[in-house]
Amino acid sequence: MRFPLRLLIAHLMKNWFRSLLTLISVFVAIAIFGFLRMFIVGMETSLEAAASNKLVTQSAISLFSHLPMRLGQDIADHQEVESSCHWTWFGGIYIDTSPDHIWGRFGCDPDEFRAVYGDEIDLPEEAWQEWRTTKTTCIVGKNVANREKFKVGQTITLEGDLFLGNLDLEIVGIYKSRTRAFDEDTLFMHWDYMNEVSKQNGGRHDRVSTWTILLDDEKNGPTLSARIDAANEASDHRTRTLNMRAFQSQFTSMWGNLPLFFTIIGTIVLVACLMVTANTMFLNARDRVREVGILKTLGFGPKRVMMFTLVESMILCVVGGALGVLAVAPMDGRSMMFVIAAVPPSTFVEGIAIAGLLGLLSGIAPAMMAMRLSIVEAVRKRA
Amino acid sequence: MGEALFRLESVDRVYRRGTEELHVLQGLDFQVDKGEFVALMGPSGSGKSTILNIAGGLDRPDLGRVTFEGQDLGDLSEGDLAGWRARNVGFIFQAYNLIPVLTARHNVELPLLLTPLGRRRRREQAELALEVVGIGHRSGHYPKQMSGGEEQRVSIARAIATDPKLLLADEPTGDLDAENAAAILDLLCRLNEENGQTIVMVTHDPNAADRAHRVMHLEKGVLVTEATT
Ligand SMILES: Nc1ncnc2c1ncn2[C@@H]1O[C@H](COP(=O)(O)OP(=O)(O)OP(=O)(O)O)[C@@H](O)[C@H]1O
Ligand SMILES: [Mg+2]
Numbered sequence: 367m368r369f370p371l372r373l374l375i376a377h378l379m380k381n382w383f384r385s386l387l388t389l390i391s392v393f394v395a396i397a398i399f400g401f402l403r404m405f406i407v408g409m410e411t412s413l414e415a416a417a418s419n420k421l422v423t424q425s426a427i428s429l430f431s432h433l434p435m436r437l438g439q440d441i442a443d444h445q446e447v448e449s450s451c452h453w454t455w456f457g458g459i460y461i462d463t464s465p466d467h468i469w470g471r472f473g474c475d476p477d478e479f480r481a482v483y484g485d486e487i488d489l490p491e492e493a494w495q496e497w498r499t500t501k502t503t504c505i506v507g508k509n510v511a512n513r514e515k516f517k518v519g520q521t522i523t524l525e526g527d528l529f530l531g532n533l534d535l536e537i538v539g540i541y542k543s544r545t546r547a548f549d550e551d552t553l554f555m556h557w558d559y560m561n562e563v564s565k566q567n568g569g570r571h572d573r574v575s576t577w578t579i580l581l582d583d584e585k586n587g588p589t590l591s592a593r594i595d596a597a598n599e600a601s602d603h604r605t606r607t608l609n610m611r612a613f614q615s616q617f618t619s620m621w622g623n624l625p626l627f628f629t630i631i632g633t634i635v636l637v638a639c640l641m642v643t644a645n646t647m648f649l650n651a652r653d654r655v656r657e658v659g660i661l662k663t664l665g666f667g668p669k670r671v672m673m674f675t676l677v678e679s680m681i682l683c684v685v686g687g688a689l690g691v692l693a694v695a696p697m698d699g700r701s702m703m704f705v706i707a708a709v710p711p712s713t714f715v716e717g718i719a720i721a722g723l724l725g726l727l728s729g730i731a732p733a734m735m736a737m738r739l740s741i742v743e744a745v746r747k748r749a
Numbered sequence: 750m751g752e753a754l755f756r757l758e759s760v761d762r763v764y765r766r767g768t769e770e771l772h773v774l775q776g777l778d779f780q781v782d783k784g785e786f787v788a789l790m791g792p793s794g795s796g797k798s799t800i801l802n803i804a805g806g807l808d809r810p811d812l813g814r815v816t817f818e819g820q821d822l823g824d825l826s827e828g829d830l831a832g833w834r835a836r837n838v839g840f841i842f843q844a845y846n847l848i849p850v851l852t853a854r855h856n857v858e859l860p861l862l863l864t865p866l867g868r869r870r871r872r873e874q875a876e877l878a879l880e881v882v883g884i885g886h887r888s889g890h891y892p893k894q895m896s897g898g899e900e901q902r903v904s905i906a907r908a909i910a911t912d913p914k915l916l917l918a919d920e921p922t923g924d925l926d927a928e929n930a931a932a933i934l935d936l937l938c939r940l941n942e943e944n945g946q947t948i949v950m951v952t953h954d955p956n957a958a959d960r961a962h963r964v965m966h967l968e969k970g971v972l973v974t975e976a977t978t
Contacts, residue, residue, distance in 0.1 A: 376850035664860040665835020667828040
């Protein structure tokens with residue numbers, strides 16, 4: 367079907383301000399939709415990607431309480447444990463406490479870490495070697511490196527808060543994640559180093575946040591976690607051992623009802639946007655009664671004039687929507703508030719489909735009007 | 750009488766305003782032969798435009814038949830009727846009815862979009878039509894940059910661009926001064942004489958009507974032949 371394409375362009379240009387405002391409103395609405403969606407999708411995908419052959423042992427009191435380091439040996443002694451690795455949240459301050467400089471900092475043992483997480487991240491072999499052999503080195507995730515402009519070979523200083531003392535750490539590698547369950551917003555250093563410095567400064571020491579356990583067989587998970595927790599039941603450091611998915615869902619549950627709230631907000635924004643686009647299309651239709659009459663006189667049939675009207679509204683909305691999802695695409699993989707944001711291709715498809723639907727809904731009434739318009743009435747008198 | 754191009758047979762057209770009925774045309778018969786130039790006159794509100802609209806498939810009669818080269822237009826759907834218009838009829842209006850956001854050439858190219866012609870050929874054809882009406886040099890101008898006479902020429906170029914069998918002109922000189930009106934009439938006569946273009950023209954101007962082969966007068970829904978030249 368041939369369209370008066372030039373006429374379409376002429377319309378968009380003549381009413382450029384109106385077209386632009388409409389485009390921007392769709393852009394904003396779809397960008398908000400994509401922004402809200404990336405957290406919800408991020409939560410879902412990180413839970414789905416959670417390894418089923420891993421357990422996490424944490425303090426039964428809370429995720430933020432510590433466990434004694436010596437527990438590590440007891441855990442490693444279970445025969446179902448292929449390997450295990452302790453993680454300790456260092457916290458600390460890099461430069462200042464502004465959000466730009468907030469990212470994860472953990473102490474661990476590089477060899478254990480590699481045994482458990484070696485499959486989930488990409489790190490060059492030299493980096494692994496340098497990290498394991500030098501106590502004052504660390505590795506950082508790609509996002510942290512990008513944000514802070516960190517280079518391999520650079521030394522940075524972390525100021526302790528939970529653990530005391532300042533740490534000078536040389537960055538020996540920048541890792542990339544291979545899975546949605548592992549973020550790229552974290553620094554990993556030697557636990558030995560942070561422990562030693564804290565101890566020297568009279569701060570807490572010999573404390574660990576969690577252990578991650580790599581199982582020999584995932585079906586042993588439930589019995590092993592029950593046994594570990596039972597062994598510490600009577601102690602002053604009761605434990606809670608969870609599978610990875612349950613462990614991760616603690617973070618997402620911190621969001622509470624936010625996903626629902628996001629969905630409601632997103633829907634309201636889209637409805638408001640529909641009002642804007644529908645208004646534009648009605649203004650356009652009102653301006654073009656005579657023109658539609660002329661097109662019909664020349665032999666453009668009812669279907670053609672209908673499509674012609676619809677196409678304009680679809681173009682405005684779909685272009686605005688595509689730009690909207692493109693605007694949030696760079697957020698993909700960023701870890702924010704314990705969630706790795708996700709903007710998968712499906713979000714693009716959804717965003718553009720919703721934009722298309724906006725275009726359809728706002729253009730359909732004017733398009734039907736154009737289709738039904740009586741030529742005689744439309745071209746009758748001078749405008 | 751020559752070969753009929755179109756024929757209105759016992760056509761009724763009624764407008765309803767609430768309960769009131771306005772019988773604009775009643776049992777009207779009207780035939781135009783190929784190659785004819787017919788002028789249609791009559792008082793304001795007598796239904797001249799209505800006849801033209803019905804003959805050109807812009808409007809449909811409430812009763813009666815309209816045939817074009819033997820084909821009954823009543824058999825065509827809205828969509829088919831539009832396609833039929835694109836192939837067979839060119840319209841010229843008193844108010845020119847050019848599309849203001851398009852240049853003269855792009856206005857003329859519009860109906861060519863409905864033909865199988867490619868982009869290049871459409872452009873050439875549009876430029877040729879503008880040459881024919883003597884306004885080729887203004888092809889890149891927008892309607893608001895032109896005088897009424899020039900606009901009307903562009904609208905004639907648009908009407909003849911697809912080489913339709915029938916040209917319908919509703920008071921084409923109504924908004925023009927005497928000089929421009931004469932030029933437009935010359936143009937229509939030339940199209941009729943040189944190309945054998947069939948034309949039906951509504952006019953209030955007896956001088957304009959004089960240029961036609963046949964003048965029909967419409968009064969109270971009835972057509973009377975006034976003069977034949
Ligand atoms: N949509 C309509 N609804 C009601 N009445 C209409 C409608 N269209 C036309 N009419 C009436 O039909 C009659 C004929 O109209 P038409 O336009 O054919 O007249 P005309 O002879 O062309 O007049 P003019 O010389 O003023 O152009 C007029 O009385 C007009 O008011
Ligand atoms: Mg009239």
